[in-house]
Amino acid sequence: MLELSDVTVAYGSIAALHGISLRVPEGKIVTLIGANGAGKSTTLRTISGLVKTRGGSIRYDGADITNRAPHAIVGRGLCHVPEGRMVFANLTVQENLRMGAYLQRDKAWISSQTEYVFNMFPRLREREKQAAGTLSGGEQQMLAIGRALLGRPKFLMLDEPSLGIAPLLVKAIFEKIVEINRDQGLTILLVEQNANLALDVSSYGYVLETGKVLLEGPSAELKANPEVQAAYLGA
Amino acid sequence: MVYGVLRFINFAHGDVFMLGAFSGVYLNKWLGPALAGLPWGVSLLIILVLSMAICAALGIVIEFLAYRPLRSRPRLNVLITAIGVSLLIEYSGQLIFGATQQPFPQLIPAENLTFTGGLAVTKTQVIVLVTVVALLIGLRFVVMKSRLGLAMRALSLNPTASALMGVNNSVVISFTFGLGSALAAAGGILYASLYPSVEPFMGILPGLKAFIAAVLGGIGNIPGAALGALIIGITETLVGGYSQAVGLPSGYKEGVAFVILILMLLFKPSGLLGKIEREKV
Incomplete structure (x- = not known):
């Protein structure tokens, strides 16, 4: 469903991603793991159009979305929950949710989806x-x-999503993430x-290090890999 | 409002105010024959709305040409550009409209209204007040209730997140500039109705005072800005009135707003109704 081929990104003269290639098949949960500064967030920011690529291409849902504007990418149903959550602090919970549905015109769908979200996270309903x-x-985060x-x-x-x-x-x-994947086929x-x-919730994983894919494989295999265990799993 | 969304002072705001007043002068001149048969209220409304539309378009053009190319640059660059735009409009105004003061047409018939208790006001003052209140309510409605208003507020809090919600930030910024400039134009026409002479530099002081009012009330807060403006206006009038009694020239009243600004920045920088922006991390 999503495919990155040899994507390169640089901030000024400092390269952040040195040719990343990865694939996310439809209906799956795929994970990117790696240390701080490995380029995980940059990869996501590049996919959602916040950061422009220097080279390579990004294909999503059968179309090339490389360097498209973020709002156009969201319009195709590719949504990004950014690092640090970035909720609109001075807006109410309800207004934040309305912002989420900014591009949605179908009122009935919006209210049923809001209900779905409230049922999933009852705390949000209390703090509407x-x-x-x-x-x-x-x-x-919810x-x-x-x-x-x-x-x-x-x-x-x-x-x-676990930060802080x-x-x-x-x-x-x-x-809830597993539930969303299962219920909404996301x-x-x-x-x-x-x-x-x-690695527990995903089916496939990529290990990033300094802007490159170091290892990839089914999550269970990565979890059993001694190299991964030593470097990332604290075993 | 523009400050809230873009985080820089649009120094040219007062100049759009001036252009609004001049559009009033010229529209009245050109449309005069066509408007002659209409009641004054209708012709006032037509001139007001047209000037607002002209200035909204101008505001959008200014943003597009001067500020948009600098959006990813340091804020200081944009600030200096804003001063440049302001000077450009002022001196172009002098070139086009002439440097001398011109009379502003009487759009509202002169008439004194006296109320019980000896309160005397002119019809102009009443109409200006009513129009201002109507515009403020309208603005508040747009900002708080409409989809674009919500996007404006979201953008001012976090432009990255608003882009990730599918907001085309450029469109919202253009809209904000257009709206702000339309209101500046309305301000120019109403101001010129009260003080009926216009010249290319008339926008400087009201522009500065408007910014002070916004700081006083709390940046990005519409009721706050209205409250701030009211406080500055009343203080100025009182100072003007009493200063003569203690032997000071009444010209000192022009300084009042700036003293208020300094005190405000020293003791409560977030403004009277402003919220301190903080986020849990």
Whole structure:
């Protein structure tokens, strides 16, 4: 469904991605793991059009989306939950969700999807009228995911959903990610520092290091790989 | 508002205000024969709306030509450009309209209204007040209730996130400039109705004071800006009135707004109704 071929990105004169190639098949959860600065977030930002490529191509859903404007890419159902959540702090939970549905015209679909999000994260319903900036980190993550689900995604990219969140909530949020993948048939590309967790929920994984794909393979195999264990799983 | 979305002071705002007033002068001149038979309220409305439309278009063009190419540059560059745009409009105005003061046509008939208790106001003052209140309510409605208004607020909080929601940030920024410039034009016409003479530099002081009012009320907060403007206006009038009693020339009142700005920035930089922007990390 998504295919990157030899994508190169540089910030100024500093190269961030040295030719990344990866594939995410429809309906699967694929993960990118790696250390800080390996280029995981840059990869996602490049796919969603926030960062321009220097070379290579990105194909999504049968079309070339390389260097398209972010709003055009979202319009194709490719939604990105960015690192650091980026909820609109001064807007209410409800307004944040309405922003998620910015491109959606079908009122009935919006209200049923909002209901789906509220049922998935009941905390958000309780805090519907509250400014998003007053939510806890975990609740903000739920809101960021909920907001992306209102963009009618076919493909969801999640950047570090566990960052800065209480361990108990992390587990709950990952269960929801699997649930979204199952219920809504959503393809998911997950970036995560917590490699253990990411490999547990995904079917295929890529290990990034300094802007290159170091290793790839089915998640179970990566988890059993001694090299990966030593470097990323703390075993 | 423009500051809220783009994070820079549009110094040219006062000059769009001036252009609004001049559009009023010329529209009245050109459309005069056509408007002659209509009641004054209708012709006022036509001139107001047309000037607002002209200035909205101008604002969008200014943003497109001067500010858009600098969007990814440091904010200081844009700020300096804004000063340049302001000077460009002022001196082009002098070239085109002439440097001398011109009378502003009387769009609202002169008439004094006296209320019980000896309160006397002119009809112009009443109409100006009513129009301002109507525009403020309209603006608040657009910003708080419409889809574009929501996008404007989202963009001002986090442009990256708004782009990821599918917002075409450029379109929203153009819209913001157009809306702001239309309101500046309305301000110019209403101001010139109260003080009926126009010249190319008339926008400088009101532009600065408008910015101070916005800072006083809390940047990006519409009721705050209205409150700030009210406070500055009343303080100025009081200072003007009382300064003569203590032997100071009334010209000192022009400085009041700036003293308020300095005090505000020292003691409460977020403004009277402003929220301190903070985010949990």
